[in-house]
Amino acid sequence: MRNILKLGLAFIFSFNITAATVESTWNDQYRKELSLYCAEDDILCQDVCNDTLVCKIPEETCHNCIGTSITLTYIFNYMGKAYLNTGVEALNGDVVELLKSGEFVTFSSRSIYNHVDNFNSMTLRSNFRKLCSDGTRYPVVMFNRSQENQSVSDVRFVFCDAGVYEMEFSNDLLINYDQSLEESLY
């Protein structure tokens, strides 16, 4: 029942946030913010900032995001491999809720948090671009920011030009079992 309701809501709201362009930037005071540029039929900007066209949401710097922590290294090295787009469009309500809470961290190939590769390197661009099938130049991936220690936590959404999608922490693998054993494996 819950899933049916979720699917129903997804149907109702998903189209609303398809055309917003999202940028993760640093303003003139060197503070991080997430900029949403909405088309006329978008309600995301309206929902988050009460503005129909532009919405700037302050983003707190996450603790230990500047450095070479194991988590950060993994995020940038395994984006597109272990952090995957599920293909499921995110519910507008979920996205709005997270944006309004401020408890999020965003990453892109141009992130200043990337210390594992050059700024906006080919590899990094390619890893991030794999997340969006619509050719989005700079997909923005959103993670939860832990309320407890202000550090990056679970992966949530990816903002592509065509919409916002649920992300998952999984592994994108090829498994080649021997034919003779294939049936006995799970």
Next chain:
Amino acid sequence: MQKIFIAVALLFTFITSTDVFASDWMSVDSDSVKFDLNNMRFSNRARCALDSKDPTDTSFLLVTNTDIAKAVYRLAKLRGEDTDTLTKYGIEVFRYSVVQMIQLIHEKIMNRELPLLPADISRDDLHIPGNYKNVMANCRNDEYCSDLDNYIEKLWKITSKNTSASGKVVQFYTVDNFHSKDSYILEKNFENKKRHTELKCHYLKKFSPLQAHLYGTKPDRSALESIAKAALDSGKYLASCDDFEAQTNLEVAAYQLEIPNLKEKRWEDKGFDYWNSLKLYFSWAFRNAPEMQQIASPFASVFKGIAIEDSVLIVPNGCKSITVPKCNGDYLAQQAMREFAKEDFRETALNLDVLSSVPEGPQDDLLSDPFTSVNVDELDLGGFANAEAWLANFKENFTGTRALMKKKLIHAISTLNITKANISPENISKLLEKRFSSLLKDSKSTDTELKNDLYYLCAEYNFADHDEFSFLKGKLKILRETTLIDGLAADISENKTKELFDFYSVIAEKVMSGCAALNQKGIWDESFTLDKTGFSPWYIQKVYENKFKSTAVEKNKTYLETNKPLIAWKTYAQTNKLEEVVCANSSDCSRKVLKSIIDLYSVAQYASTFWNLEQEIKTPALFNPYAERTACKVYDPWFKTKSILFNLFADMSQAALSVATPGVIYGRLDLKPGQVTSFNQLVKDGRISYDTRYDKTKITTSLAADFGPLLGVPCMVSIAGRANSPYDNYRFGGVSVGACNSNEDNNLNVRTASDMDENNNRSHSECISCRLNFESVASSLTHLSSEVGPSFFLFRAVFRLYRGLKDPDNIPRSWEANPNHISETYRRFGEIPKSCVSSLRKGKRCLVDSCEEKIAETLTEELSGNIERITFAGTSGALVKMSSCDKPVTVKLYRNSTSHNKSSCRVGKYKVATKCNAIKRNK
């Protein structure tokens, strides 16, 4: 009116006196001597070991800017700003912020504006604030402690208020039951404000004789001269912390921090609490304190994200410590950082335990090298052109090794999680059976490659998991219980270490039982020649000591030319790159699971070296390898002293015995040098002869009373002189005990004299060697004992004590030297006179007489500038020319003659010319 009178009187004295004596001091550039330095403490090995238990008042703050520089560079790129300019600016602000925040916290702690957070919450004899104790007791070092953040936040809210220190002290009671004296360095609100305790901060341009205590032990005259010259040219070696022009290296910066004017006893009690508080407050405040908005402007928001504990390191400047040395894995692992400072790190890195595929652990160094050197430029400071180059090398070695460890960890976690999620141990077992089915069915198979592969699998698992022969099995089991890895890698692992280990255990069990059931002689028959190169690199390193290179990767490449990998990243379909392969086949998967577990084990061993598991910066005792040796009781700094005193005691006892029982104890000739036995045993076995006039039991009782429990200690028999005749007897020459320094000696493992362990070289925690010394009667003076009697033994006792106390390394000794006093002496005489060496080594001033010393003490303390000339007129006055004023300062003196033609001197009032009033400190 009174001042005028003094001035006139002094002037009159000068004019009328015939006894005018002026001394010109070597002039120096005032900029070069502006750095006021704390005493330098020179320690020998034993003293250094002891010092590790005391808190230091001077340290090096080592800052690496790589992370912040990368972030600001990317920020500039993102915003289209000039990358060079913004990055340089960002680095300057970052360095400034680190130093400023440390100074702010120091100031608050010293002024009772922040309470001390005790370093050791387990002590019952001290007042530990209750809430703080609860918070710390519930904080595990592998989990983030948000309660600590909340606690500090409450304290910081109070300290940030614009109220008096005493008002803050009252408000702190709302947070916890602090003690008005115990919880603060300053015991009262209104202590002498004249005592300056502000943190002195010098930027280190170059290591110099001003850090001579890190290079040598007892400072001689030439060392003192070098210190004097360096102090007089200190601008070449030091700069102000806010002098960014001098800080040319953009990667790293080293600062020398010194806390002046501490009350010695109070500091001994509270020093460790001070450092603990500084570390905890700093980690919190750098990210959260509202003051950071101003200090770190305009980058406060950026700096909030930095893993500050990875960028800042504080190490003691000498043998004393910042953290109480403890004999635990965390502490030992932190000390392993010393290796990264070595000049030849790259050449020797492969031999280091930390980089070994199966490390022994940080405790190994203690046991294999208990008597390492100290204060002989252990960290190769002299090998680099400047301090920045040294720190850059240290940082590069450290971060490079950490990156390797991180890669190892990520790879291991990823391999284990992926394998666990995709193949069950049962299916691995089935796949293995299938892979090796041709060999299982027909042991005469000629598939050498497959035979080799099976051999590798069985051998590697045997090495790690064999119940009887594997030394590794027990170690790996420890991994299952540790939560260290969970703390580090929780965000990237779907499973806890325990679950991953259990997965490995089931595979290991299946592989081991499969290997045991093989027709081994049939498969690996005489015609089979093992290709050893196919073993995994970790196995080759451990078993074959890297005598050849592993070809395991090449073998996998060859396999994949004709086969699909069992598990690979999807990207493998496009790239065909080997790094996209998780494991090639069932045996490769099994071996990689084993390798991953070994890697997790090795990362866990040194996790505290590379990662901050607690919310505080690291403070390893880089310059004192005896900190951990003392904590782990591998080295006892008092041992030699105690043993010398014991020898004295033994000899005295011998003297007493020789009165009561002259020549009573003789050893029989069947004693063999090097034989381990105990004196009691010798007596019991009848190998000790004694004068028949005495009752054996009485003698034993008497000996037991005198020698106490040491009699039970097994000792090596040492025989001086050779008994040529089989009928010669040996005389017992006493027991001597010394610190062991060679594995060939029969070392004993003794915690106390009466508490013995089995002699086990690998697991000892303390080490002494004990000898029963026998002298052959012919070569000893024993037969004279009836004539020389007790006096011989007494003489020997005193002689041995004298000789023992001259031991340069093992008797604790230290010397204090003040660079300001040394340079003062040098300026006064143009050299360091021989007669001054002794005083200067005690940290005292040394000038011509006590009057000059008193004048120097008073004027340099109270006025700025340096003394250029002192002109004495008679006995009651002097004119002192200071570099900071054109007019001389007139000083009134009071001399008192004492015995031995010496006089004491007191400085009375002095007068500074009105136009030079600015030179007075604390106006």
